[in-house]
Amino acid sequence: MKRDSRLSSVLHALLHMAEHDGPMTSEALGQCLGANPVVVRRTMGLLREAGLVSAERGHAGGWRISADLKTVNLRQLHAALGEPAIFAIGNRNETPECLVEQAVNAALDKAFLEAEALLLDRFADVTLADLAADFARRHAERRATRE
Template identity: 75%
Template sequence: MKRDSRLSLVLHALLHMAESEGPMTSEELAKCITTNPVVVRRTMGFLRKAGIVASGRGHTGGWRITADLSSVTLRQLHDALGEPALFAVGNRNEAPACLVEQAVNAALDQTFAEAEALLLARFGEITLSDLAADFAVRYTAQLKQKEH
């Protein structure tokens, strides 16, 4: 099963946008996150619907963040992306006739639900400003390391 990396892609793009002095085009973002501009437009469209970003056309156009970084959580971004599956593992058969497989599914379903609830709760605690602050610390440390 292929992993859904849209949340990671969106976070990467948003942090580049947060550091930019103006709007960024889909082409610029695509270079930053090594993907196709079409993927950027399609994915950012979800965030536009959620009111997190806006886009403009023309010479000064591009994507810009409209929401306050401290108010946008990873959970909100996950939700805006259509709540993609968090785990790539699952039941072999969703409606088994075998009682053994039913018992296995029940145990797995409950465990996955608990893990997902924990992960989504943690996503609700992390904001874009948290990630931007972490980036700033890492960037400063890298600059200091290069000076020595």
């Protein structure tokens, strides 16, 4: 099963946008992400619907963060993306006749729900400002080692 990397891509794009003065085009964001601008527009459209980014038309237009980095957390972004599946693993059959498979599903479902709840709680604790600060620290360290 293919992994859904949209959350990672959105975080990457938003951090580029946070460092950039002015709006960024879908083409520029696509270059940063190694993605097609159409995919960028589709994904940014979901964030616009959630009130996290805005789009400006025209020659100097593009996407701009419209929310405070300190208040936007990973859980909100996950929700804005339609709450994609957290895990790529699952039950072999969702409605089995076999009692053994029913017992297996019950155990797996409970574990998946508990793990997902923990992860989503952790997502709620991490803001875009946290990620931007980590990026700034890493960037400063890299600059210092090159000098």
